[in-house]
Amino acid sequence: MQREQIVQQWLExxxxKQAFEIKYLPGDASFRRYARIHLPNQTYMLMDAPPEKEDCLPFVQIAAYxxxxxxxxxxxxxxxxxxxxxxxxxxxxxLLAxxxxxxxxxAYYLQAFKQIIQLQAIPVDQxxxxxxxxxxxxxxxxxxxxWMLPDLKIEVTEKHAELLHRSYQWIIENLEHQPQVLVHRDYHSRNLMILDGENDLGVIDFQDAVVGPDTYDLISIIRDAYVQWPSQQVQxxxxxxxxxxxxxxxKNRDLAQFQLDAEIMSIQRHLKILGIFVRLYVRDGKSGYLKDLPRVMWYLRQELAHCSALQDFQQFIEMEVMPAFIAKYGEYTELGDVA
Structure with a gap:
């Protein structure tokens, strides 16, 4: 039996005793599918997550909590x-986006910041x-x-491997010392909804939530992979x-230290995103995210420039990675200041 027929039977x-219509929505980066269920005076959203591909249990547990x-x-x-x-x-x-x-x-980001603070205050069930x-x-x-380096035909030599290992370890040491709170882990403008008649933003795609550094959700939205704002405004x-x-x-963490913490968290996240976007194309045949690579790489370069301890890694990116990256994906430039 086709999956659509199974969905139909379950919904029935x-x-x-009500007629309904199923309208599937365009896909995203996962195996989940969504459909809007239209009733005469009501709509619902269906999440279709094949058990052999996706586990719904974390979503259910986290949503309820x-x-x-x-x-x-x-x-x-x-x-x-x-x-x-x-x-x-x-x-x-x-969508907020x-x-x-x-x-x-x-105004919208102030709402989002308040919501992050609210999430961080929730007691964590381990x-x-x-x-x-x-x-x-x-x-x-x-x-x-x-994924990114092979895509650019950059061979990871023993020297490169040692540099990457040393850089990653330095990043981890900082992240371990940041306050550990509830982290949505994908808190950006495409996962926040403006709800009719409500002040709070609706939060979706939270099934990967963890306990992690308190800068993570902040940088996810202010350095959104899909939209960029001037550096002065981000600061x-x-x-x-x-x-x-x-x-x-x-406590024992002034604004300058918090800003550095945010930069380091951003580096971790953007290294991950660069790899994921390439993997989505190379492994999964999803090319829609490639257009965002130059923006994410721009973020990474700016963040590395603020971390003197990662100077060798920054030089590797600038001297060895960027020529191949620009030749394949182009280069992103910063926006002017927002009035």
Missing amino acids: QIIE LEQHGARVPHIIAQDLSQGFLLLEDFGDH NALNAQTVD LIFPKYSIEKLIQEMRLFDQ KWIAEFYAMLPEQAR
Whole structure:
């Protein structure tokens, strides 16, 4: 039986005595599919996650836990984990990404910052939220040398390998010393929804949440892989977010240290993203993310320039990686200041 037929039968059991229409939405970077379920006076969102490809359980556990603690996540209407089906509250189509411009971004980002602070204040259940382990953080950074460097035909010599290892270890030592809080892990403008009649932004795609550094979600949105803002404005946002942190998170950590922490967290995240975007194309045949590579590489270069301890790594990027990168993907330049 086709997957669509199985979906139809399941929904007929859940939505009794009402006609409904299923409209599948364009895919994303995972094996999950989404569909909007139209009833005469109501819409729902269906998540279709084949069990052999995706595990729905983390989503269900985290959604229930976050909702219980006041976070604005989609309410789960019905579920069948054995088949990989979830029927969810429909947050609509108003992505934050589509509403951002020079006039709106400050107000929306202030909402987003408040929401991050709210998430970070939620007590962590270690059975639901695993620690963002050293092994995982390093594994993510290594996606850069496993996928990006081969894509650029750059051979990782013994000298390169030693440099990468040393650089990654230095990054990890900093991340370990940052306050450890609940981290959404993909908190950006395409995963935040503007909800009709509500002040809070709707949060989606939270199933990979972990306990990790308190700068992670902040840099995910202010250095969004899909949209860029002037450096001066980004630094202002970092200062604003720092002022919103609880006293314990600012103890023995001035604004300058927090800014450095944010830069180092950004380096880790953007090394990972560069590798993931290339992998999505090379392994999975998804080319839509390649256009964002120059922006992400621009971020990485700017962040490395703020970390003197990574000067050798920065030189490797500039001298050996960038010529091949520019030849293949082009070069991104910074925007002017937002008025």
